[in-house]
Amino acid sequence: MIPLRDSVPASRTPIVTYTMVGLCTLVFLAQLADPRDDLVLRYGMVPARVFDPDGLHVMAFGRQSLRLPQAGVADWLTLLTCTFLHGGWMHFLGNMWFLWIFGDNVEDRFGRLRFLLFYLGCGVAASAAHLWSAPDSAVPTVGASGAIAGVMGAYLLLYPHSRVQMLVIWGFFVDLIVLPAPFFLGYWFLLQLLPGLLSAGQVGGGVAWWAHIGGFVVGAGIAALLRARERLRPEPPSRVLVRQQWGRHRGPRYGSFGGR
Numbered sequence: 001m002i003p004l005r006d007s008v009p010a011s012r013t014p015i016v017t018y019t020m021v022g023l024c025t026l027v028f029l030a031q032l033a034d035p036r037d038d039l040v041l042r043y044g045m046v047p048a049r050v051f052d053p054d055g056l057h058v059m060a061f062g063r064q065s066l067r068l069p070q071a072g073v074a075d076w077l078t079l080l081t082c083t084f085l086h087g088g089w090m091h092f093l094g095n096m097w098f099l100w101i102f103g104d105n106v107e108d109r110f111g112r113l114r115f116l117l118f119y120l121g122c123g124v125a126a127s128a129a130h131l132w133s134a135p136d137s138a139v140p141t142v143g144a145s146g147a148i149a150g151v152m153g154a155y156l157l158l159y160p161h162s163r164v165q166m167l168v169i170w171g172f173f174v175d176l177i178v179l180p181a182p183f184f185l186g187y188w189f190l191l192q193l194l195p196g197l198l199s200a201g202q203v204g205g206g207v208a209w210w211a212h213i214g215g216f217v218v219g220a221g222i223a224a225l226l227r228a229r230e231r232l233r234p235e236p237p238s239r240v241l242v243r244q245q246w247g248r249h250r251g252p253r254y255g256s257f258g259g260r
Contacts, residue, residue, distance in 0.1 A: 002167040003101055006181060008159055010104040011236040016116045017103035021096050024144055027084045028092045042072035044140030045082040047131045050075045059138045068138060079131070083123035085142035095144045101164075102148075102155045106223075109158050109232045118222060122150025122215045129214025133196075146211035149192070150219025156185045157223040158232070189216055 031039050046068060048057050053075045057068040071078050086092035107115040126146020155162075162181040168174065196209030226232050 001179075001184070002169070003098070003184065004165045004167055004176075006101055006105065006159075006165075007163045007178075008105050009236060010108045012108065014104035014107045016112050016119070017099060017107050020103070020119060020144075021099060024084055024086070024092070024096060028086050031085065038069075040085055040087075040140050040142055041069055043078060043081040044085055044142045045078040045127050045131070046071075046140050047135050047137045049138070050078065050131060051135055057138045059140075068140075079124045079127035080120065082127060082140070082142050083120075083144050083147050086144070087142055091143060091145075095148055099144065099148045099151065102151050105159060105162075106151050106154045108236060110154075110226070111233055114226075114231075118154070118219070119147050119151065121222075122219050123147030125218040126150065126208075126211040126215030130208040130211040133199075133208075133210035141208050141211070143208070143211075146208070146215035149212045149215035150222075152185050152188065153216040153219030153221075154223035156182055157220050157227065158235075189213075192216070 027039070031037075046057060046059075048055070049068060049071060053071070058065045059068055060066075073081060086095065103119075106118075110118055123144065123146055126149060127141065129146070130141055160182055163178050164181050164184050166177050166179055166184065168177055192209050192212040195207070196213050199206075199209055223232075
């Protein structure tokens with residue numbers, strides 16, 4: 001399932017969201033021009049290197065091994081710099097697409113400066129969760145997934161009545177459906193939680209499940225705290241109207257739009 005859009009329009013231009021997408025795009029373009037992956041090796045977060053900056057760290061690379069260079073910044077700062085790097089086209093495009101869809105609405109409620117601090121804080125919290133889950137790993141960790149997971153956790157708390165239009169692809173079957181945002185985001189979280197529990201204690205490459213879990217939980221927690229203290233901007237006044245319009249366009253199955 002690929003989310004295409006949500007039912008809640010932002011009330012103003014999401015400058016911070018666009019800026020984060022732009023910065024990640026510039027960094028990814030720099031990565032494409034870096035065939036030796038020096039950016040990843042020096043600015044990605046390596047848990048073993050964070051705990052032992054002066055040690056000798058070797059990463060398994062197929063049948064070979066690669067000695068990791070020292071970090072390009074203070075090792076603790078790689079918990080932040082790693083969130084602007086990505087591991088490939090699909091990793092980059094998927095993250096930016098999710099940020100594009102959900103980031104504007106959360107920025108709308110948080111306000112721009114608070115959202116910037118929130119986004120960066122969720123990214124660091126996600127890195128810390130991965131650091132805790134695999135402290136001996138010598139594999140560089142990269143990606144904005146943890147920060148964006150925080151955005152999705154906040155969205156779940158702030159827009160429980162929102163809906164998401166999804167493109168569903170299953171073999172030769174392609175359809176557009178509309179799902180409640182809590183259903184989709186809860187489903188996504190379970191897809192992170194179950195593999196995360198199964199991979200607990202394992203050291204190696206792959207997906208940083210606990211970064212996603214940690215970012216999501218922290219994002220939802222911060223949103224709940226700010227809502228309880230009434231520190232959020234009001235909801236866009238058009239939310240109810242948009243929800244009614246989406247309801248009128250529902251198809252006969254799964255809440256699909258027309259044009260099957």
